[in-house]
Amino acid sequence: MKVYAGIDLHSSNNYIAIIGEEDQRLYQKRLPNRPERILEALEPFKESLEGVVVESTYNWYWLVDRLQDEGYRVHLANPSAIKQYQGLKHKYDKWDSFWLAHLRRLNILKEGYIYPKDEHGSVSEVV
Numbered sequence: 001m002k003v004y005a006g007i008d009l010h011s012s013n014n015y016i017a018i019i020g021e022e023d024q025r026l027y028q029k030r031l032p033n034r035p036e037r038i039l040e041a042l043e044p045f046k047e048s049l050e051g052v053v054v055e056s057t058y059n060w061y062w063l064v065d066r067l068q069d070e071g072y073r074v075h076l077a078n079p080s081a082i083k084q085y086q087g088l089k090h091k092y093d094k095w096d097s098f099w100l101a102h103l104r105r106l107n108i109l110k111e112g113y114i115y116p117k118d119e120h121g122s123v124s125e126v127v
Contacts, residue, residue: 001020001021001048002020002021002048002050003018003019003020003021003026003045003048003049003050004018004019004049004050004051004053004102004104004105005018005045005049005051005052005053005101006018006019006052006053006096006097006098006099006100006101006102006104007038007052007053007055007063007097007100008055008096008097008100009033009054009055009057009059009060009063010033010057011033011059012032012033013030013031013032013033014030014031014063015028015029015030015031015096015097016028016029016038016041016042016097017097017098017100017101018042018049018101019098019101019102019105021105023102023105025098026045027041027045028097028098029041033063035062035063035066038063038066038067039066039067039070042067042072046071046072049072049073050073050105051072051073051074051075051104052067052072052073052074052075053074053075053076053077053100053101053104053109054067054074054075054076055076055077055079055096055100056076056077056078056079056112060076061120064076064114065117068114074114075104075109076111076112076113076114077100077109077110077112078110078111078112081110081112082103082109082110
């Protein structure tokens with residue numbers, strides 16, 4: 001079975017949601033922003049994960065880099081491009097993470113560019 005993960009990332013914590021091929025909810029949990037905890041949560045699903053969606057926020061680099069280093073296929077959600085679905089978006093982190101996974105499952109996720117590790121340090125300094 002294919003599964004899809006969404007991570008709503010904040011400054012000190014995140015909310016992970018994992019859904020199946022028919023939108024069934026397989027996992028949901030708020031976690032501290034500690035890479036080992038996030039990887040531990042994703043591990044049971046790793047072989048069937050079609051992708052992990054992370055919302056593009058000011059602090060996404062550390063998480064995306066680590067997930068890619070561990071072999072996960074990562075998709076960076078572009079929040080400004082997703083606005084066309086704004087009326088359908090929920091106001092709670094738990095639902096936002098499911099929403100990100102759902103958009104990926106439907107193959108309608110608007111993605112941002114993931115800069116290579118050696119380039120994004122200088123980009124963030126400019127901003």
